[in-house]
Amino acid sequence: MHAATSHLPRALPQFLPSARDGLQRFGLLHQPGAGRAVRGRVLFVHAFAEEMNKARRMAALQAQALARAGFWVLQIDLLGCGDSDGDFGDASWAAWQDDVRIGAEQLRHCGSSPLWLWGMRAGALLAAEVASQLPEPAHCLFWQPASSGKQLLQQFLRLKTASGLISGQGKGAMAEVQAQLDAGASVEVAGYQLPAALAKGLEKSRLTPPALAEASPPRHLLWFELSTQAEASFSPVAQQAHEAWRAAGWQLEAAMLQGPQFWQTTEIEEAPALLAATLAAMERHAG
Structure with missing residues (x-):
């Protein structure tokens, strides 16, 4: 081809x-x-x-x-x-x-x-x-x-919370991740260290x-x-x-x-x- x-x-x-x-x-x-x-x-x-x-x-x-x-x-x-x-x-x-x-x-x-x-x-x-x-x-x-960007970010963050949700321990997991980003901290998601500056910019896009x-x-x-x-x-x-x-x-x-x-x-x-x-x-x- x-x-x-x-x-x-x-x-x-x-x-x-x-x-x-x-x-x-x-x-x-x-x-x-x-x-x-x-x-x-x-x-x-x-x-x-x-x-x-x-x-x-x-x-x-x-x-x-x-x-x-x-x-x-x-x-x-x-x-x-x-x-x-x-x-x-x-x-x-x-x-x-x-x-x-x-x-x-x-x-x-x-x-x-x-x-x-x-x-x-x-x-x-x-x-x-x-x-x-x-x-x-x-x-x-x-x-x-x-x-x-907000929709894409939420899809990406679900990769982090998915295991907890499956095991029944994920209640409030997304809110916790979001709170970390709001505080300016980075979050590890599927092997990627997601910085708050990138997450916030993507979310507003x-x-x-x-x-x-x-x-x-x-x-x-x-x-x-x-x-x-x-x-x-x-x-x-x-x-x-x-x-x-x-x-x-x-x-x-x-x-x-x-x-x-x-x-x-x-x-x-x-x-x-x-x-x-x-x-x-x-x-x-x-x-």
Whole structure:
């Protein structure tokens, strides 16, 4: 299904310093395929905690496909994640926003083709918040975006309280965890040391469309979700979000595709329909 490794465009490691903490962020920059006209620059903003690890293969496959089609693609590991400096317990939502800006700034060295912020799950929340803070207009590509950081955080915290609930000793466990975070303490969840600064920032995050200037050129949002069901439709929450982005002036293209929820499956899985639909849409909007 995929091109042989020897035919893939080169991917160059990037070590990007942060003025906030002096630590380096690791990135992987995929160059456009040889002989291809540059069609855009894409910054991938990964998912949260273990979802990031589960989604790495899909992100790599999509980055390679986009590069073959003529896009620059930068995959950046946020502070405390992947191969970047620091520990997860060092992270904050503000630092992660800075990291997205660092990645976008790095892509400015790759020319002036259209910029896309490609967010996966919590990465979509970060992309939406940072899009209005950049010195150039950015389009957005969302994979299974979280509707709110609060909902995602609650799902993550349930991993800590689940064992207690099953054993009958978990009454008030979620309230206790929340009290620790409110007091500024870190909480260990499924092997991750979750700092209060990250939890609070995530909790306040919403998938709110950035306001566009009246004379702003068209801004595109590609929104893809997966369902294991053949005839699934978007949730009412997602539909409301679609309307909000359209009302804010964004040109939305949304599709519900059939495939595994690879960011949370036990085994590493692929969703070919998502790869194909994303590439086709990106090529279409790149002209």
